[in-house]
Each structure stands twice: as structure tokens, then as C-alpha cells.
Amino acid sequence: MEKVIKILESLKSGVDFKTAEGIVTNKIIDSIDIASLISSLEDEFDVEIGMEYMENENFDSAEAIWEMIQELQDE
Amino acid sequence: MSITSAYFVFFLFLLFLLFYLCPVRHRWLVLLAGSVCFYLVAGAIRFLPFLVFTSGVVWICARQIGRCYEALDEKLKAEGLDRTAKKALREQYRKKARRLLCLALILCIGLLCVTKFTKYAVRYLNLAAAALCGRAPFHAEWVIVPLGISYYTFSVVGYLLDVYWKRYSYEPDFLRFFLYAIYFPHIVQGPISRYSLLGQELKKELRFDSRRIAFGMELMLWGFFKKLVIADRLNQFVSAVYNGQSQAGSIYIVAILFDAFQIYTDFSGYTDIVRGASQIFGVELEQNFNHPFFSKTVPEYWRRWHMSLGGWFKDYVYYPCTISHFMKRLNKWAKNTLSERGSRFTAVVFPVFVTWVLTGLWHGTGKTYLCWGIYYSTLITISAAFQPEFEALTKLLRIRTETFSWQLFRMLRTFCCFMGGRLLTRPGSLFNTRRVIWNIFHNLCPWCLTDGTIFQFGLDWPQLCLLAVSILVLWAVSMMQERFSVREALERQNIVFRWIIIFTAIFSILIFGIYGQGYDASAFMYEAF
Numbered sequence: 001m002e003k004v005i006k007i008l009e010s011l012k013s014g015v016d017f018k019t020a021e022g023i024v025t026n027k028i029i030d031s032i033d034i035a036s037l038i039s040s041l042e043d044e045f046d047v048e049i050g051m052e053y054m055e056n057e058n059f060d061s062a063e064a065i066w067e068m069i070q071e072l073q074d075e
Numbered sequence: 076m077s078i079t080s081a082y083f084v085f086f087l088f089l090l091f092l093l094f095y096l097c098p099v100r101h102r103w104l105v106l107l108a109g110s111v112c113f114y115l116v117a118g119a120i121r122f123l124p125f126l127v128f129t130s131g132v133v134w135i136c137a138r139q140i141g142r143c144y145e146a147l148d149e150k151l152k153a154e155g156l157d158r159t160a161k162k163a164l165r166e167q168y169r170k171k172a173r174r175l176l177c178l179a180l181i182l183c184i185g186l187l188c189v190t191k192f193t194k195y196a197v198r199y200l201n202l203a204a205a206a207l208c209g210r211a212p213f214h215a216e217w218v219i220v221p222l223g224i225s226y227y228t229f230s231v232v233g234y235l236l237d238v239y240w241k242r243y244s245y246e247p248d249f250l251r252f253f254l255y256a257i258y259f260p261h262i263v264q265g266p267i268s269r270y271s272l273l274g275q276e277l278k279k280e281l282r283f284d285s286r287r288i289a290f291g292m293e294l295m296l297w298g299f300f301k302k303l304v305i306a307d308r309l310n311q312f313v314s315a316v317y318n319g320q321s322q323a324g325s326i327y328i329v330a331i332l333f334d335a336f337q338i339y340t341d342f343s344g345y346t347d348i349v350r351g352a353s354q355i356f357g358v359e360l361e362q363n364f365n366h367p368f369f370s371k372t373v374p375e376y377w378r379r380w381h382m383s384l385g386g387w388f389k390d391y392v393y394y395p396c397t398i399s400h401f402m403k404r405l406n407k408w409a410k411n412t413l414s415e416r417g418s419r420f421t422a423v424v425f426p427v428f429v430t431w432v433l434t435g436l437w438h439g440t441g442k443t444y445l446c447w448g449i450y451y452s453t454l455i456t457i458s459a460a461f462q463p464e465f466e467a468l469t470k471l472l473r474i475r476t477e478t479f480s481w482q483l484f485r486m487l488r489t490f491c492c493f494m495g496g497r498l499l500t501r502p503g504s505l506f507n508t509r510r511v512i513w514n515i516f517h518n519l520c521p522w523c524l525t526d527g528t529i530f531q532f533g534l535d536w537p538q539l540c541l542l543a544v545s546i547l548v549l550w551a552v553s554m555m556q557e558r559f560s561v562r563e564a565l566e567r568q569n570i571v572f573r574w575i576i577i578f579t580a581i582f583s584i585l586i587f588g589i590y591g592q593g594y595d596a597s598a599f600m601y602e603a604f
Contacts, residue, residue, distance in 0.1 A: 035397040
């Protein structure tokens with residue numbers, strides 16, 4: 001989870017990603033940030049994010065991203 | 076049958092009666108029959124087989140993909156499978172699903188490309204043939220472009236991809252699916268609705284709700300006002316300027332400004348009319364515009380303008396591009412060889428470029444739309460890649476970013492970027508675009524705005540005053556809509572005031588609207604796509 005927060009902070013400064021909710025829905029990060037985010041997450045956690053995971057709810061908070069990563073690692 | 080014609084109002088009234096006289100559980104069939112009738116009258120009977128083919132192919136393939144996943148789930152439940160065996164099984168069924176997906180995509184996108192690009196390709200083939208052998212042997216008269224093909228193809232392809240990506244299950248009933256494809260309010264010009272939203276809306280119990288019907292009619296009135304009073308009035312001026320001889324630069328500047336408002340009021344007016352019409356039947360269509368001229372950046376602008384198309388390209392082109400194997404390899408290479416900044420730039424530039432060039436080609440097939448796509452991909456890439464520099468520059472210049480003046484400047488800057496994009500496509504060719512720019516810089520002639528020249532393009536002084544008042548009303552209502560629901564606010568008012576507003580709107584449309592022969596307004600600009 002800490003690693004996810006670190007990656008998010010490298011994308012956008014000045015946002016408390018520990019508590020932030022709706023980061024995609026509320027346009028805190030946009031589709032261009034998501035492109036960089038995916039690349040960083042795949043490198044950091046050695047997972048492959050498929051299109052079935054490309055939904056707002058999977059990227060809407062640090063916790064949601066962490067849950068998605070855990071699911072991908074379990075597969 | 077244009078949706079601004081008296082025929083459409085009559086059609087809507089007839090469908091309304093039939094719809095609410097029918098038992099609730101059969102109402103969707105009335106909508107289906109009404110949509111088929113509308114498509115036949117608005118288009119032609121020869122267009123229908125294309126729609127049946129595209130929706131049929133997608134429905135069959137999506138059903139097979141869905142069944143493929145169901146079979147996989149059954150097999151995975153079987154005991155005694157280790158992780159490797161499960162992975163192999165998943166891959167085996169995934170391949171099968173991928174084959175079905177490719178088949179449907181080739182057939183549907185192929186048909187769309189043939190109808191849209193053949194004329195363009197034939198023109199160039201003939202030019203080449205004429206240069207080589209002195210004659211033009213190819214013909215494109217046989218090509219027909221079925222009404223709404225870009226819109227319904229994108230809608231059903233979105234559904235197919237969602238089923239393939241397991242976002243939801245397939246639709247087992249073809250007629251239900253066909254209604255989603257042909258539903259009359261969105262078939263001609265969108266919004267490009269998602270099956271997860273419109274499909275579900277059409278499945279719910281469509282009951283009579285007087286409040287919702289009133290809201291629908293009010294939204295339609297607002298749409299008619301935008302289209303007939305503002306867009307078609309602006310069209311007279313803009314068309315006269317661009318279709319005529321070379322004009323003074325100042326006239327072109329006014330035409331560029333008017334064109335920006337024209338396309339907005341034309342397309343958003345259309346969307347309001349069809350969303351209102353759909354609300355009358357209890358079906359909510361997606362929002363397609365969210366006051367784009369209040370946007371402060373170009374990416375924000377495209378999140379507010381033609382939202383259903385932007386969302387479609389984001390979900391079905393941009394993201395697949397972003398996570399493609401090619402991009403992953405490119406990103407790895409960039410991370411190993413370039414700086415952090417450089418690798419971030421690499422992750423953005425290719426998907427943005429592909430998405431915008433394809434968005435351009437969706438709008439039109441000529442060089443102008445290709446340039447339009449490159450123009451927007453460049454703007455968006457620059458704004459993403461140089462964001463730290465822009466922020467540093469703002470700090471260096473000690474700009475107070477929270478002030479109204481700064482926000483206004485950003486809105487005007489975005490509006491100018493939009494006008495720049497329109498300048499590439501509206502004059503009709505890149506040659507004409509060059510002519511407009513040349514005249515602005517070399518033949519500005521500012522006094523043409525005061526010596527009466529401006530009145531030679533279809534709009535006299537009272538008409539221009541009426542236009543100014545109408546745009547002021549548009550701006551005031553848009554400002555209110557940014558803050559609250561205007562229709563709900565109107566509902567809370569006394570009945571006398573409410574009806575004064577409604578009658579004012581009706582009579583404004585009837586008196587000030589621009590009508591052609593047979594009370595049929597000019598065609599919608601986005602209908603051509």
C-alpha cells in the first residue's frame with residue numbers, strides 16, 4: 001500500500017493519497033496520469049494490468065489500486 | 076425527417092400515445108417499432124440491412140464470447156486443477172474469444188471504413204490513373220453511407236468489447252439488443268450510448284411520470300431554441316462567408332467566432348432535443364455536453380465536449396493503446412535509457428497521437444481532419460509534458476492563479492485553441508484555411524465591421540442584435556446550469572411565472588427561429604459524421 005501511495009505522489013504532488021477518494025472520478029488524476037501510473041505499477045509489482053481492470057473504480061483510491069494489485073498477484 | 080421538423084413533433088406525439096396506451100411490459104416493443112419507423116423515414120429502407128447486419132454480427136459474436144467464458148468458469152470449478160493448468164485453460168478460452176472478437180471487429184469496422192473511405196480512396200486512385208493513363212476508371216457512385224453508421228457502429232462495438240473484457244454479461248435477447256442499437260433518439264447523431272447504461276434504461280419499467288415528461292419537454296424546448304434561434308441564424312452568416320469569395324480578415328475573424336458558437340449550439344441543441352424526447356419515454360440518455368466553453372484547459376475541454384465520443388475513444392482506443400505490448404516494451408526501453416521525465420513523455424505521446432488521429436478520421440476522411448487530429452494530439456501532449464514548466468512560469472511571473480482574471484484568461488485561451496481546430500476543418504480545405512489566415516494577417520480591414528460590409532452576409536443589424544441577445548441568454552442559462560438544475564428551479568416557481576417562461580420560449584422559437592422550406596430547418600452539422 002505504501003508503495004502505491006509513493007507512486008501516486010510522484011504523479012501528483014499536494015494530494016493526500018492516504019485518505020483521498022474518487023481520485024479518477026473527481027479528476028484528481030486524468031487519463032494521461034493513468035498511463036504513467038499503469039507503467040509504474042506493472043514495474044513495481046511485476047503484474048500485468050489487462051483491459052478488464054481498466055475501470056474507474058479500480059483506480060479511484062490508493063486502497064482500490066492496492067486491492068486490484070493483490071487480485072492480480074493472486075491470479 | 077429532421078428532428079426539428081413538424082413531422083418529428085407529430086411522430087413523437089403519436090408514439091407518446093401508443094407508448095402509454097400499451098401495457099408497461101410491452102412498451103419497449105412500441106419503442107422498437109417506433110425506432111424502426113423513424114429510421115426508415117429519416118433515412119431510407121436501403122440503410123436498414125446495414126444496421127441489422129452490424130448489430131446481428133455483434134450480438135452473435137458477443138453471445139458466443141459470453142458462452143465461451145461461461146464454459147471456462149464451469150471448467151475452472153472442476154477440482155484437481157493446479158495453477159498452471161488453470162492458466163493454460165484460461166489462455167485456451169481467451170484465444171477462442173479473441174478470434175470471435177476479431178471477426179466481429181473486422182466485419183463491423185470494415186463495413187464502416189468501406190462506407191466512409193471508399194469515395195476518398197477512389198478520388199485519389201482516379202487522380203493517379205489519370206496521371207498514368209489519362210482516364211479515371213474507378214467509380215464510387217455505388218457507395219452509400221447509411222444514416223448514423225458511425226454512431227451505431229461505435230455503440231455496438233463498445234458493447235462487444237465490454238463483453239470481451241468481462242465488464243458485464245451478454246444480452247441474450249436480440250430484439251432487446253437491436254432496440255439499443257436503433258433507439259431513435261440516439262441513432263442519427265448520438266450520444267454514443269454505453270450498453271451498461273442505455274441497455275439497462277431500456278429494460279426498466281417505463282412508467283408514466285408527469286414530472287419527468289414535463290422536464291423532457293422543457294429540455295427539448297431549450298434544444299430547439301439553441302438550434303433554430305442561434306445555430307441556424309449563425310449558419311447564414313458563416314456559410315455565406317466561407318462559401319463566397321475571399322473576404323477581409325476582420326470578416327473571417329467574426330466568422331470563426333460565430334462558427335464556434337454555431338457548432339456548439341447546433342450539436343448541443345440536437346443533444347438536448349433527443350435527450351428531452353427520450354426522457355418523455357422514461358429513458359435517460361447520457362449527457363454529451365457540459366458547458367465546454369467554461370473549460371480552462373484543452374484536455375478539460377474534451378471532457379466536456381461530445382463527451383460520449385471522448386469517453387468512447389478513451390476507453391476503447393486510448394487505454395488499450397496504453398496497456399498494449401508495444402507500449403509496454405516502449406515504456407521499458409524509455410525507463411532504461413531516458414530520464415524519468417522522458418519516460419513519462421513516451422508513455423503519453425503515442426497513445427494520445429493514435430487516439431486523436433483516429434478521432435480526426437472519425438469526423439472526416441480528408442487531410443483537414445488528419446491535421447485536426449495531429450493538432451489536438453500536439454496540444455494535449457504539450458500540456459501534459461510541459462506541465463512542470465508551465466507551473467514554474469506561473470510562479471516566476473507571480474500570477475495569482477486563484478483570481479477570476481486568471482481563470483477567465485485560461486477559458487479564453489482554451490476557446491482560442493478550439494477556434495484554431497475549427498479553422499483547420501470549417502473552411503473546407505487546407506488551401507482555404509491558408510487563405511483565411513493570410514487574409515487575417517495581410518488584409519485585416521477592420522473598418523469592414525463598421526462600414527456596412529458585415530451586413531452583406533445574410534444578417535442585418537436587427538438580426539445581429541437578436542443574435543447577441545440570444546447568446547446572452549445562452550450564457551446566462553449556462554452559468555445557472557453550472558450551479559444548479561434550471562428545470563428544478565423553474566418547477567419550484569409559481570405556476571404563472573413558470574408558464575410565462577415556457578410560453579416565452581415557445582414563441583421565441585416560433586417567431587425568431589430560422590425555418591427553411593416546409594418548416595424544416597437546415598441539417599445538423601454532426602449528422603454528416
